[in-house]
Amino acid sequence: MIGRDLLGIEDLEREDIERILETANHMREIGEREVKKVPTLRGRTVVNLFFEASTRTRVSFEIAGKRLSADVINFSPAHSSLKKSESILDTARTLDAMDPDVVIVRHAVAGVPKRIADVLDAPVINAGDGAHEHPTQALLDLLTVQQEKGRIDGLTVTIVGDIVHSRVARSNIYGFRKMGAEVRVVAPPPMIPAAVETLGVKAFTSMREALDGADVVMALRIQNERLAGSYFPSIREYAATFGLDRAKLQFAKDDVIVMHPGPVNRGVELSHDLADHRPSVILDQVRNGVAIRMAVLYLFSGRRKAGRSERIQGSS
Amino acid sequence: MSQADVPTASGGRNPAGQPRSVLDDTGIRRALMRIAHEIVERNSDPENLYLVAIPNGGEPLARILARNLHEIVDVDVAVGVLDTTLYRDDLVTTGERPRLRRTEMPSAVDDRVVILVDDVVKTGRTIRAAMDALMDFGRPKVVQVVGLVDRGHRELPIKLDYVGKNVPTRTGETVHLRGADGCLDDRLEVVLLDAASGGTA
Numbered sequence: 001m002i003g004r005d006l007l008g009i010e011d012l013e014r015e016d017i018e019r020i021l022e023t024a025n026h027m028r029e030i031g032e033r034e035v036k037k038v039p040t041l042r043g044r045t046v047v048n049l050f051f052e053a054s055t056r057t058r059v060s061f062e063i064a065g066k067r068l069s070a071d072v073i074n075f076s077p078a079h080s081s082l083k084k085s086e087s088i089l090d091t092a093r094t095l096d097a098m099d100p101d102v103v104i105v106r107h108a109v110a111g112v113p114k115r116i117a118d119v120l121d122a123p124v125i126n127a128g129d130g131a132h133e134h135p136t137q138a139l140l141d142l143l144t145v146q147q148e149k150g151r152i153d154g155l156t157v158t159i160v161g162d163i164v165h166s167r168v169a170r171s172n173i174y175g176f177r178k179m180g181a182e183v184r185v186v187a188p189p190p191m192i193p194a195a196v197e198t199l200g201v202k203a204f205t206s207m208r209e210a211l212d213g214a215d216v217v218m219a220l221r222i223q224n225e226r227l228a229g230s231y232f233p234s235i236r237e238y239a240a241t242f243g244l245d246r247a248k249l250q251f252a253k254d255d256v257i258v259m260h261p262g263p264v265n266r267g268v269e270l271s272h273d274l275a276d277h278r279p280s281v282i283l284d285q286v287r288n289g290v291a292i293r294m295a296v297l298y299l300f301s302g303r304r305k306a307g308r309s310e311r312i313q314g315s316s
Numbered sequence: 317m318s319q320a321d322v323p324t325a326s327g328g329r330n331p332a333g334q335p336r337s338v339l340d341d342t343g344i345r346r347a348l349m350r351i352a353h354e355i356v357e358r359n360s361d362p363e364n365l366y367l368v369a370i371p372n373g374g375e376p377l378a379r380i381l382a383r384n385l386h387e388i389v390d391v392d393v394a395v396g397v398l399d400t401t402l403y404r405d406d407l408v409t410t411g412e413r414p415r416l417r418r419t420e421m422p423s424a425v426d427d428r429v430v431i432l433v434d435d436v437v438k439t440g441r442t443i444r445a446a447m448d449a450l451m452d453f454g455r456p457k458v459v460q461v462v463g464l465v466d467r468g469h470r471e472l473p474i475k476l477d478y479v480g481k482n483v484p485t486r487t488g489e490t491v492h493l494r495g496a497d498g499c500l501d502d503r504l505e506v507v508l509l510d511a512a513s514g515g516t517a
Contacts, residue, residue, distance in 0.1 A: 026399070026416035035452040038402040298402075299413050
């Protein structure tokens with residue numbers, strides 16, 4: 001089970017996802033201790049290779065690595081060699097020659113983590129690539145739902161917002177479908193990908209219908225105000241129609257939970273009141289993010305390509 | 317434990333592939349009662365005891381010990397569970413990562429007499445890992461170790477304070493506690509498998 005790299009939820013089997021969630025559940029206990037550190041990855045090096053700005057995800061991986069006692073190096077080539085026109089793959093190869101045990105990659109273009117994984121010895125974890133996937137976000141969302149509901153199988157999950165540009169939506173669609181949930185998407189029509197039904201989801205343009213009987217509602221961030229005008233008339237109108245508030249939640253189940261990958265545009269995707277209070281579980285998502293990333297680092301770090309691992313085994 | 321479906325052949329020599337019983341349920345319970353008495357004998361303040369089980373095998377043993385201690389001195393001794401996986405020294409760079417187990421430490425270990433409880437002790441590496449893990453939870457006054465079965469083959473300077481039974485074994489053999497997943501009154505048995513039957517201990 002579980003391949004060398006974590007590039008997307010699409011590549012995982014249900015049992016892989018279950019193993020990661022089970023491991024993360026145990027990792028969570030470490031975060032509740034007074035000494036939040038175990039020696040598991042002592043002497044191992046985790047490289048955060050972020051070509052696209054990100055504070056939350058990078059910090060989450062950094063804390064996860066440090067709680068496992070790894071040395072965590074943050075490398076944001078946007079500010080360094082890429083300015084000297086070094087190619088992405090050259091940057092990756094240079095890093096690889098320093099023998100990291102795992103490389104976390106974020107890039108604005110879909111497929112870059114895969115290209116880097118193809119040339120590296122070290123395993124690669126995708127921390128978000130373009131509109132493709134953001135696997136650790138989906139895993140932490142799955143963990144949060146499992147924790148809140150006690151199960152994932154058989155639940156109805158509604159994802160609201162910019163589906164077409166969202167790697168979070170895509171990874172979550174794969175994840176929740178593989179774990180046996182019904183997934184609905186709802187958005188202004190231009191924000192719903194043409195062939196979204198082929199992913200096994202139901203598409204809606206009415207919030208009322210999409211929220212009817214939902215156990216989980218996930219709001220996506222409106223990434224860019226420039227979308228207003230081409231995808232929907234105005235931010236204000238988007239908020240009125242697709243923004244979540246307590247009135248719209250009446251259509252969902254009584255014990256519905258509200259999720260958001262953050263950061264929230266208050267008053268747009270979520271009402272001010274929902275952004276801070278139950279039934280939203282946004283801070284639990286953040287907390288679970290560290291546990292999921294500890295689990296992923298534990299399970300994937302140190303895996304290498306066949307040739308390399310033979311060398312290591314041969315020398316021991 | 318994956319050998320639950322292997323048929324039992326109690327006593328006698330060890331025909332190839334057959335598990336041999338080295339300690340039956342009565343023997344285990346008798347040993348745990350004796351050990352409970354020894355614990356009371358060695359520790360003047362039973363209120364300060366804290367039994368910490370190493371999963372999975374140590375858990376039912378620690379709970380039986382707690383019940384025995386309650387019978388002897390009428391004290392409810394705290395019982396914790398401490399997974400040692402993340403403290404192991406053999407998390408090699410390749411291959412499957414071992415599954416994690418539950419850790420549950422219901423009270424602080426500072427200044428307590430902590431008694432680690434494991435089913436089978438061999439190299440001493442698990443006990444070393446458990447001591448490291450324990451220190452992350454605080455500073456116990458004393459740490460003592462119970463091993464239901466001591467196989468020998470120590471690779472670290474670790475000695476047991478309380479032993480159920482010494483069982484001389486060959487390195488290739490595996491020894492494990494059966495029935496450790498159920499409730500307190502399930503039938504327990506320690507069995508030995510030779511190398512050919514491919515156990516995982």
